[in-house]
Structure formats: structure tokens, C-alpha cells
Amino acid sequence: MKFAILVNEGPYQHQASDSAYQFTQAALKKGHEIFRVFFYHDGVNNASRLTVPPQDDRHIVNRWSELAKAHNLDLVVCIAAAQRRGMLDENEAKRNGKDANNIAEGFRISGLGQLIEAGIQSERLVVFGD
Amino acid sequence: MLLHTVNKSPFDRNSLENCLRFAQKGHSILLFEDGIYGALTGTRFETLLKGALKSYNIYVLVPDIQARGMRTENVIDGIKSTDYAGFVDLVAENKTVQAWL
Numbered sequence: 001m002k003f004a005i006l007v008n009e010g011p012y013q014h015q016a017s018d019s020a021y022q023f024t025q026a027a028l029k030k031g032h033e034i035f036r037v038f039f040y041h042d043g044v045n046n047a048s049r050l051t052v053p054p055q056d057d058r059h060i061v062n063r064w065s066e067l068a069k070a071h072n073l074d075l076v077v078c079i080a081a082a083q084r085r086g087m088l089d090e091n092e093a094k095r096n097g098k099d100a101n102n103i104a105e106g107f108r109i110s111g112l113g114q115l116i117e118a119g120i121q122s123e124r125l126v127v128f129g130d
Numbered sequence: 131m132l133l134h135t136v137n138k139s140p141f142d143r144n145s146l147e148n149c150l151r152f153a154q155k156g157h158s159i160l161l162f163e164d165g166i167y168g169a170l171t172g173t174r175f176e177t178l179l180k181g182a183l184k185s186y187n188i189y190v191l192v193p194d195i196q197a198r199g200m201r202t203e204n205v206i207d208g209i210k211s212t213d214y215a216g217f218v219d220l221v222a223e224n225k226t227v228q229a230w231l
Contacts, residue, residue: 001222008231015163015194019137022193023221026214032222124221127229128137 003027004118005037008129010045011060012053017046020128021063028071036074036118037064039107043129044082047075049104061104068106075107076114131156133224137163137231140175145230150178155185160212160220162191169195170204183208191217 005024009016024034039046051061068075077087083096089109093101103109119125134153140146146168149159159182161169168175169190182188189212195202202211212220221227 003221015137019163022214023217027218027221030215030218032218124227126221126227127135127231129229129231 001124002033002035002122004035004115004122004125006115006118006125006127006129007037007039007043007046008041008127010042011051013042014130016128016130017043017060017064018058020126021060021067023126023128024073025067028067034071034073035122036076036114038076038078038115038118039081040078040112040115041081041129042085044077044085044087047077047082047087047104047107048102050102051104065104065106073106076118077103077107077109078115079109079111082109131158131224133157133220133227134159135227135229136161136165136168137229139164139167141167141173146175147178149228149230150182150186153186156187157185158187158189158220158224160189160191160217161209162194162217164198166190166194166198166200169206169209170200171206172204176206179206179209189216189220 005020007020011017088101089103090101134149136146136149138145188209190209192211
């Protein structure tokens with residue numbers, strides 16, 4: 001079955017990103033397809049390449065990047081939510097005259113239309129948030 | 131059928147009560163994250179949950195009970211234990227998933 005996942009909360013806050021990750025992993029293990037994982041609101045902070053958690057803690061950002069690489073997942077960060085929170089890819093940094101970008105491997109920045117499309121194309125939309 | 135997910139403690143938010151107010155007979159409800167506190171015996175929500183079990187299938191995510199140092203023996207009778215794989219199955223079995231954030 002085709003699933004879409006929505007993450008509305010940042011990493012290390014409560015549990016939304018962890019639950020979404022565990023759910024995604026379990027769904028893939030069962031042979032389901034993950035059409036897209038969409039990061040919205042504070043959820044965009046899950047995509048920061050500059051995240052440095054203590055060594056004995058899970059690395060939420062890298063964990064998503066690795067899962068995306070292993071399963072060819074489409075991790076999409078909402079552009080409007082991202083810009084407000086200082087989350088930029090190379091193109092957006094250039095376009096906004098910023099000197100750096102911070103998006104992690106496997107994530108891409110795009111519009112809210114990608115969430116709508118994920119909702120239409122998938123059979124289930126599962127929401128994780130605060 | 132519909133799956134409702136509740137991820138906050140009933141002592142913190144009113145999302146569980148809202149969910150129970152809107153859910154219809156035969157619907158399924160999954161308590162996970164801090165929502166697991168609603169599934170435990172000996173709290174002031176026990177009566178509410180026991181009543182709700184007459185109308186709904188209620189599930190609780192065991193990894194989230196364990197992560198909080200709570201005991202699965204203290205889960206109210208009739209609430210079904212599940213894990214992430216079971217969570218995935220619940221989502222697949224129900225046509226819609228409503229998250230009570």
C-alpha cells in the first residue's frame with residue numbers, strides 16, 4: 001500500500017520525528033511503499049545538516065538521510081516553513097543572498113503542493129506532530 | 131473504518147476526550163507516545179476508557195509504554211497491545227487515519 005507521512009514537529013522536542021521514523025521503517029519492512037515524507041512547520045528542522053547531537057544519542061537527521069538513501073525515499077521540506085526558520089539549500093541560499101546552506105543529504109526543499117500531491121497519490125496519509 | 135491516533139497524555143491535553151467525543155461505534159483508537167498514559171489503570175481516566183471500550187477498538191503502543199518505564203501489566207483490560215508493525219497494519223486496515231494532535 002502507498003503511504004504518505006507528514007512530520008509537523010522538530011527533532012528532539014517530543015517524539016513526532018522518532019515515531020514517524022519508526023513507523024516508516026516498519027512500513028517499509030512490511031513491503032509498503034512510502035510515497036513521500038513531508039516536513040512542515042517546525043518539522044523542517046529535521047533536515048538541518050548542522051545538527052550535532054551528543055555521541056550517545058540518536059542522530060535524527062542522519063537517520064532520515066540514511067533511510068532515504070537505503071529506500072530511495074522522497075524527503076520534502078516545506079519551502080515557506082524552511083525559509084522562516086533559516087533552512088536553505090544551495091539554490092535558496094544564493095537566491096536570498098545568504099552565505100551558507102544547511103540542508104542534509106536526501107532532503108529537498110519544495111512547496112506545499114507536494115503535500116497535497118502526496119495526499120492525493122497515496123492511499124493513506126499519516127500525521128505525526130505535537 | 132477510521133483509525134484515530136492520540137499522542138498526548140489526557141493529563142496534559144484534552145485530545146483523548148475530544149477523540150472519544152467524535153469517534154463513532156466500531157472505530158479504532160491508537161494511544162501512543164504520551165497518549166499511553168490514558169491506557170493505564172488506577173487513573174481518573176480509567177472509567178472513561180472502560181466505557182469507551184464498549185464502542186471502540188482501543189490499542190496501545192507497547193514500545194512507548196516501555197520507554198516511559200510504565201508496565202504493560204497495568205494496561206486496562208480490553209485495550210489491545212501493539213507495536214510499530216501493528217501500527218502499520220492498523221493504518222492499512224482503516225480507510226482514513228485521523229491524528230488528534
